[in-house]
Amino acid sequence: MQSVFDQGPPPPCPAPFNMAAYVLSRAKELGDKPALQVVGAEPDILSYGALYDRVTAVAGGLKALGLSEGDRVLFRLGNTPDFPVAYLACIWVGLVPIPASSQLTAFEATEIARQTNPALVLHQVGVSLPDHPAPVLASLPVAEPALPVLGDPNRLAYIIFTSGTSGRPSGVRHAHRAIWARRMMWDGWYSLTEQDRVLHAGAFNWTYTLGTGLMDPWSAGATALIPASGIPSEALGGLVAEHQASIFAAAPGVYRQILKSPLPQMPNLRHGLSAGESLPHAIRRKWAEATGTDIHEALGMSECSTFISGSPSAPAAPNTSGRPQDGRRIAVLHDGQPVAPDTPGLLAIHRDDPGLMLGYLDSDLPSGDWFITADTVSMSAQGDVTYLGRNDDMMNAGGYRVSPLEVEAAFSQSLGITGCAATAVEIKADTQVIALFYTADALIDEAVLRAHAQTLLARYKQPRLYIHRDTLPKGGNGKLNRRLLRDAFEALDD
Structure with missing residues (x-):
């Protein structure tokens, strides 16, 4: 069958x-x-x-x-x-x-x-x-x-x-x-x-x-x-x-x-x-x-x-x-x-x-x-x-499908950001928001990041969390491992 x-x-x-x-x-x-x-x-x-x-x-x-x-x-x-x-x-x-x-x-x-x-x-x-x-x-x-x-x-x-x-x-x-x-x-x-x-x-x-x-x-x-x-x-x-x-x-x-x-x-x-x-x-x-x-x-x-x-x-x-x-x-x-x-x-x-x-x-x-x-x-x-889930990294924001690549493209090589990865993270039971993990020489004022997002992204695509990291995890093929970022964040949040 x-x-x-x-x-x-x-x-x-x-x-x-x-x-x-x-x-x-x-x-x-x-x-x-x-x-x-x-x-x-x-x-x-x-x-x-x-x-x-x-x-x-x-x-x-x-x-x-x-x-x-x-x-x-x-x-x-x-x-x-x-x-x-x-x-x-x-x-x-x-x-x-x-x-x-x-x-x-x-x-x-x-x-x-x-x-x-x-x-x-x-x-x-x-x-x-x-x-x-x-x-x-x-x-x-x-x-x-x-x-x-x-x-x-x-x-x-x-x-x-x-x-x-x-x-x-x-x-x-x-x-x-x-x-x-x-x-x-x-x-x-x-x-x-x-x-x-x-x-x-x-x-x-x-x-x-x-x-x-x-x-x-x-x-x-x-x-x-x-x-x-x-x-x-x-x-x-x-x-x-x-x-x-x-x-x-x-x-x-x-x-x-x-x-x-x-x-x-x-x-x-x-x-x-x-x-x-x-x-x-x-x-x-x-x-x-x-x-x-x-x-x-x-x-x-x-x-x-x-x-x-x-x-x-x-x-x-x-x-x-x-x-x-x-x-x-x-x-x-x-x-x-x-x-x-x-x-x-x-x-x-x-x-x-x-x-x-x-x-x-x-x-x-x-x-x-x-x-x-x-x-x-x-x-x-x-x-x-x-x-059972999606086979890619698509995010869901209030019922809208959002590509992490679209969010990342809005921040890439701007404001001193050297690398970034967007993913949906669970902040409490059954509630997810878009988070942007980024690398930069120094922590960037969140108000600056939010203002930048407002000029390039519809509100439902804008990250709700901005998280500075020293490095972003990548797999053996050099691709971003967004799942690892999400899992590590949610594990800390627990």
């Missing part, structure tokens, strides 16, 4: 197809039903009818600018409803949005612009701008509503960026069909219905929010609830109760913050969702004790979103991340071959998965039947997947 999970392909994506038109396919029918409510501030409700009108008017405005199908549009937009509206409007008329985080510094935004060469930048005050010649619009354009551009579901729809092992952000190209593939999550993770009110703890401009908190609820005809900008994590439990949320989604760190305070009764809550990093068992248990509901975890990646999960109808077995969602074809490989059940190996996704990316920015999928990830897992004969 081999570690391959295959229960047959999902229903094929319709053709011709447009991702945005699919998301809003029921908007006119649903009319005055709330599609989006910004909670925690003055009431701000957008009905399905108003969402449709807004998206199609902005789509018309973009088309009137004379842009060509396939042109790329870089987002430098803040945490407002304009973000998902612009996202759908671009896709509606065949443009390719690049929904980059508003937290990126000008340096980081410039690198993304250099890689993608956008034809337009959409900008809001207070968000960094790239050094790039593309025209900048300070508000979303509107004009007569445009018709959606239908076509091959395999054509490029949008580009997202993830921290790659190369030390620079990696662009991931996704097809229009990616939204159709997300239907496998509706039963396999969410248990999503039209009657649900889904409160996602993230900002509009986080890809986890964009998919789980907005696109999927709208595709199903549910109501999306998003906290207003600046709402602290501690207030989210009250918002779940006040706004009768039936599903709550967040990263594990948010659950940790919420549980620091007593929670109100949440009579409408059916369950929570977690993704972005591994969910500690202690948080799952405390949430269940406090709310009487479960948290269902999902495992995924920017290249294929989430594809392994537990759900209300099929909870994950203890100490596992769940099972492959129906319609997925998953394998655990070693040297390219499936391993025996319960044997560690690299998690792989079949190249025919409709949710799998088209490729990275300048390359298509590698040859072969499987796209092999850097996640080490084992899979039981029943398909239960146990996450």
